[in-house]
Amino acid sequence: MKLTLRIWRQAGPAEPGRMVAYEVPDANPDMSFLELLDVLNERLTLEGDDPVTFDHDCREGICGACGVVINGQAHGPRERTTTCQLHMREFSDGDVIDVEPWRSVAFGVVKDLMVDRSGLDRIIRAGGYISVNTGSAPEAHATPVPKPIADTAFDNATCIGCGACVAACPNGAAMLFASAKVTHLNSLPQGAPERTERVLNIVEAMDAEGFGGCTNTGECTVACPKGIPMDSIATLNREYLRASLGRK
Amino acid sequence: MAVTGLLMLLFLIVHMLGNLKIFYGRDDFDHYAGWLRTIGEPVLHGAWYLWIQRFVLLLAVVLHATSAYQLSRRDLKARPTKYAHHQRAQAGYATHVMRYGGITLALFIIYHILDFTTLTLNRHGVEGAAYDNVVSSFSVWWVTAIYIVAMICLGLHIQHGFWSAAQTLGLNRPSRDRAVRGLATGLAVLLTVGFLIVPVAVLAGLVD
Ligand code: HEM
Ligand code: SF4
Ligand code: FES
Numbered sequence: 001m002k003l004t005l006r007i008w009r010q011a012g013p014a015e016p017g018r019m020v021a022y023e024v025p026d027a028n029p030d031m032s033f034l035e036l037l038d039v040l041n042e043r044l045t046l047e048g049d050d051p052v053t054f055d056h057d058c059r060e061g062i063c064g065a066c067g068v069v070i071n072g073q074a075h076g077p078r079e080r081t082t083t084c085q086l087h088m089r090e091f092s093d094g095d096v097i098d099v100e101p102w103r104s105v106a107f108g109v110v111k112d113l114m115v116d117r118s119g120l121d122r123i124i125r126a127g128g129y130i131s132v133n134t135g136s137a138p139e140a141h142a143t144p145v146p147k148p149i150a151d152t153a154f155d156n157a158t159c160i161g162c163g164a165c166v167a168a169c170p171n172g173a174a175m176l177f178a179s180a181k182v183t184h185l186n187s188l189p190q191g192a193p194e195r196t197e198r199v200l201n202i203v204e205a206m207d208a209e210g211f212g213g214c215t216n217t218g219e220c221t222v223a224c225p226k227g228i229p230m231d232s233i234a235t236l237n238r239e240y241l242r243a244s245l246g247r248k
Numbered sequence: 249m250a251v252t253g254l255l256m257l258l259f260l261i262v263h264m265l266g267n268l269k270i271f272y273g274r275d276d277f278d279h280y281a282g283w284l285r286t287i288g289e290p291v292l293h294g295a296w297y298l299w300i301q302r303f304v305l306l307l308a309v310v311l312h313a314t315s316a317y318q319l320s321r322r323d324l325k326a327r328p329t330k331y332a333h334h335q336r337a338q339a340g341y342a343t344h345v346m347r348y349g350g351i352t353l354a355l356f357i358i359y360h361i362l363d364f365t366t367l368t369l370n371r372h373g374v375e376g377a378a379y380d381n382v383v384s385s386f387s388v389w390w391v392t393a394i395y396i397v398a399m400i401c402l403g404l405h406i407q408h409g410f411w412s413a414a415q416t417l418g419l420n421r422p423s424r425d426r427a428v429r430g431l432a433t434g435l436a437v438l439l440t441v442g443f444l445i446v447p448v449a450v451l452a453g454l455v456d
Contacts, residue, residue: 008332019332072333098333105326168335172326212326213319215346216412222338230415231422238418 001027001088004096005040007052010109013116017109019098029089033076034059034066036088037099053112061085061225064160067167068113069100074164074223082162082225102163104172106210117163119209120177124161126205127198128181130190143189156184158226168223171212176220178202179236180228186239199239249319250413252312257406257435259305264442270455274379281378309357316350342408342436349401356398363391386450395447403440407432 003024010017024040031039034056041051057065061082068083070076076086091097099113107115132138145153159180166174182199185191191198214233221230266284270277288297337344359369363385367373372384385391410432414420420428449455 006332069331069333072331072335098331100331100333103327103329103331105328170327170335170337171323173323210326212323215319215323215343216408216415217337217339217343219338229422231420231425234415234418234420236418237416241418 001029001091001093003027003036003088003091003094005036006096006098007113008100008109009052009112010101011050012111013108017112019100027088029087031088032059032084033068033070033086033088034084053110053114055114056084059084062160064162067102067162067164069098069102069167071098074102074167075162075225079222080225080227082160085225102167104163104166104169104211106172106174107163107166115163117161119211120161120163120166120174122209123174123178123202123205124181127194127200127202128185130185130188130194132190145188149187153184153187156180156187156228156232159184159224159228160226162225164223164225165220165228166211168219169212169214170217170219171215173214173220174206174209174211175214175233175236176224176228178206179232180226182239183232183235186235195239196243199236199243203236203240249312249315250416252308252315253409253413255308256305256312257410259301260402260439261435264439267443267446270379270382270446271449277379277382278377282376309354313350313354316347320347340408342404345401345404346408349405352398352401353405356394356401359394360398382446383450383456386447387456389451392447392451396444399440399443402443403436406439407436410435 005022005024006019007022008017009020022040022044024036026039027036034054037052037054044051054068055065057063059066061084064082066082066084067075070083070086075081075083076090078086078090101107101109101113102115102117106119107117110116157180159177161177163174163177165176166172169175182202185198186195216230216233218230221228266280269280285295285298292300362368363370364378364381367375367381370381370385371388372380374380386395411420411429414428414432446455
């Protein structure tokens with residue numbers, strides 16, 4: 001396959017950036033999108049050019065490190081698929097593909113396609129945990145959890161914190177991410193003691209990071225590689241209302 | 249936004265149904281319009297109820313618009329850089345036009361009050377003669393056109409707004425999603441069609 005990539009190049013956080021076109025004449029339909037970038041980078045390095053910086057780690061769709069906007073879609077055109085799991089067979093010979101970093105005030109560009117997503121980490125620190133004694137953790141099966149609740153919690157626990165929801169949202173909101181954390185932990189008995197503070201702290205942290213407000217456009221759920229649903233956002237709102245009204 | 253929006257929606261349903269009384273003729277409609285000024289008597293005096301309702305509605309409109317303004321400012325600030333490759337929106341048209349639709353509705357409300365409440369812009373403009381005032385306005389094609397555009401905006405606004413309010417208030421559940429979406433579309437169609445029957449009937453000469 002012969003492809004043209006137009007990639008956002010930006011030397012540093014405060015530098016101006018622009019789209020730069022690169023030809024990749026030797027693309028293979030079985031390559032992942034990141035492997036395509038590897039091939040390009042190898043050539044750029046050999047030619048003495050600066051390779052394209054992008055984030056990645058597991059390359060099997062579970063860590064949440066990768067993620068670029070491909071032709072205006074976070075993680076590209078394939079539903080429920082991270083950039084690392086997207087293969088070039090989704091594209092056709094001769095395609096021109098635009099590759100850009102996540103865009104949001106809360107995610108500053110570090111270099112090229114890499115953005116600073118530590119805002120999401122600070123949201124986790126504010127409430128994405130349960131307090132237990134480690135080392136002497138109780139037997140997990142000692143606390144019975146009804147199957148539907150376990151399913152809801154598990155579905156929401158699949159959020160990998162990639163930030164595609166923020167990138168896709170026209171408001172740069174982190175609502176889907178935050179709602180996955182709140183729904184995951186607030187549904188479970190293990191999360192119950194901190195149920196109220198969790199949702200209040202997470203929302204406060206989200207606001208402090210400069211993420212936008214949710215207007216229920218649903219763009220996030222289309223981009224989310226893990227299929228976190230709009231219903232999680234309703235759950236966050238319900239938990240938030242309950243917590244603000246001071247109900248126990 | 250959810251609470252004030254639902255409050256206005258409740259008013260609109262009653263208002264739409266009341267408007268349909270025009271099909272019972274001049275006396276019936278004018279009598280109804282007169283009664284609107286005396287609701288609550290004798291507990292309340294004269295038009296007290298009307299003024300309470302006007303106050304609550306004004307408050308709702310102002311709070312709704314203020315929240316919309318604050319939210320929009322925050323959202324535009326959070327996402328100042330557009331993608332070079334146009335982002336193909338997955339959301340429906342109704343979701344897309346909430347801001348413009350809301351502004352259109354605010355302007356429409358001002359125009360509408362000048363038309364039928366203060367009668368400033370009304371061609372007939374006789375206090376107490378609600379029926380003839382309505383007929384005189386909607387006999388003019390472009391007045392009816394303004395109402396048609398505004399009511400389409402209203403329908404779109406409600407279609408997204410109602411579902412969004414249920415979402416904000418945490419009332420949505422997977423098991424209810426279809427019902428809530430269906431209700432949103434149903435209310436949107438009901439209000440748009442229900443409101444538009446009157447101006448269209450006047451313009452078509454069915455009410456005169
Ligand atoms: C085409 C549809 C509509 C028609 C034919 C219509 C007709 C009228 C009439 C005749 C009155 C005066 C009633 C009276 O004082 O006796 C009135 C009042 C009012 N209308 Fe409408 N209306 C329509 C749509 C709307 C919409 C969509 C809204 C809101 C967005 C609205 C908001 C109001 C308000 C707030 C008043 C009361 C003003 C006051 O007395 O304080 N109307 N309408
Ligand atoms: S909710 Fe989905 S899109 Fe958002 S961070 Fe989690 S996995 Fe990524
Ligand atoms: S690199 Fe880990 S999810 Fe893509």
